[in-house]
Amino acid sequence: MSDSKGILLESGTNELEMVEFEVQDNKFGINVIKVKEIIQPTTIIPIPHSHPHVKGLIQLRGEVLPVVDMAMVLGLQEKDSPQSKFIVSEFNKQKVVFHVHNVTRIHRISWDQIEKPSEMYSGIHSGIIGVVKREESMLLMVDFESIMVEINPESGIHIDQVKKLGPRERRNKKIVAAEDSPLLRKLLNETLSEAGYDSAEFFENGSDALLYLESLANESGPIEEKVGLVITDIEMPQMDGHHLTKRIKSHPVLKKLPVIIFSSLITNDLRHKGEIVGAEEQVSKPEIAELIKKIDQHVL
Numbered sequence: 001m002s003d004s005k006g007i008l009l010e011s012g013t014n015e016l017e018m019v020e021f022e023v024q025d026n027k028f029g030i031n032v033i034k035v036k037e038i039i040q041p042t043t044i045i046p047i048p049h050s051h052p053h054v055k056g057l058i059q060l061r062g063e064v065l066p067v068v069d070m071a072m073v074l075g076l077q078e079k080d081s082p083q084s085k086f087i088v089s090e091f092n093k094q095k096v097v098f099h100v101h102n103v104t105r106i107h108r109i110s111w112d113q114i115e116k117p118s119e120m121y122s123g124i125h126s127g128i129i130g131v132v133k134r135e136e137s138m139l140l141m142v143d144f145e146s147i148m149v150e151i152n153p154e155s156g157i158h159i160d161q162v163k164k165l166g167p168r169e170r171r172n173k174k175i176v177a178a179e180d181s182p183l184l185r186k187l188l189n190e191t192l193s194e195a196g197y198d199s200a201e202f203f204e205n206g207s208d209a210l211l212y213l214e215s216l217a218n219e220s221g222p223i224e225e226k227v228g229l230v231i232t233d234i235e236m237p238q239m240d241g242h243h244l245t246k247r248i249k250s251h252p253v254l255k256k257l258p259v260i261i262f263s264s265l266i267t268n269d270l271r272h273k274g275e276i277v278g279a280e281e282q283v284s285k286p287e288i289a290e291l292i293k294k295i296d297q298h299v300l
Contacts, residue, residue, distance in 0.1 A: 012246030031235055084099065205238040
């Protein structure tokens with residue numbers, strides 16, 4: 001699968017294509033942009049003392065890739081299924097294989113169809129970040145970034161990276177950030193505070209962030225005195241980061257604000273999507289030190 005067909009050539013449409021997969025007859029989804037290919041299960045080499053969610057390693061065209069058992073991740077019972085598949089994924093500049101019980105279809109949906117999970121869904125697994133209600137079933141959107149941070153904490157955001165940048169006068173520089181993952185929102189908040197950006201306003205999706213920004217734009221006074229910069233993830237329920245950026249850059253007042261897209265989906269193949277909607281910068285998670293440097297360039 002690639003970014004070469006259909007809506008994936010377009011930017012800012014607030015749409016995505018989602019691969020539907022099953023684990024124990026429960027239906028889940030992964031953004032097609034994260035999926036490199038879907039293959040039949042192959043021989044897995046166990047790793048001694050590995051994380052319990054990691055089944056082992058496989059070789060795929062010369063690469064050695066870890067295999068994550070999605071049944072274990074989601075707290076569901078493992079089963080032998082003749083429809084089992086390996087979803088080969090790439091995000092956060094790393095490749096990983098997810099073992100699922102079946103892959104059924106691809107949906108084209110709008111981000112505004114994806115609802116924030118209620119406490120009921122969160123009880124199933126804290127890594128569920130969105131719910132798509134369909135006539136016959138519900139599709140649960142999984143927080144794959146948080147799964148990988150749990151398995152390999154080194155792949156996450158680290159405050160120590162920021163400490164190496166040295167002190168700068170960053171206080172009173174207001175930042176608005178949109179990030180749907182509670183874990184990454186917490187890490188980003190802590191890291192910005194450590195860097196000195198202790199006046200950040202966080203929102204869990206692009207829609208809420210835009211409403212807040214538009215309310216500020218309707219008030220008197222220059223927008224630059226109220227907000228210095230916007231940081232946004234790409235994948236978010238209700239409104240994704242590309243559409244949020246497009247809306248900001250088409251707004252007569254908000255268009256002055258610099259926007260940094262901070263996402264696990266920033267790759268050479270997909271960077272053009274952020275450029276089309278007008279983002280000033282694009283930084284791949286978890287390069288938090290690079291994010292702080294880019295913020296400094298625009299607000300200091």
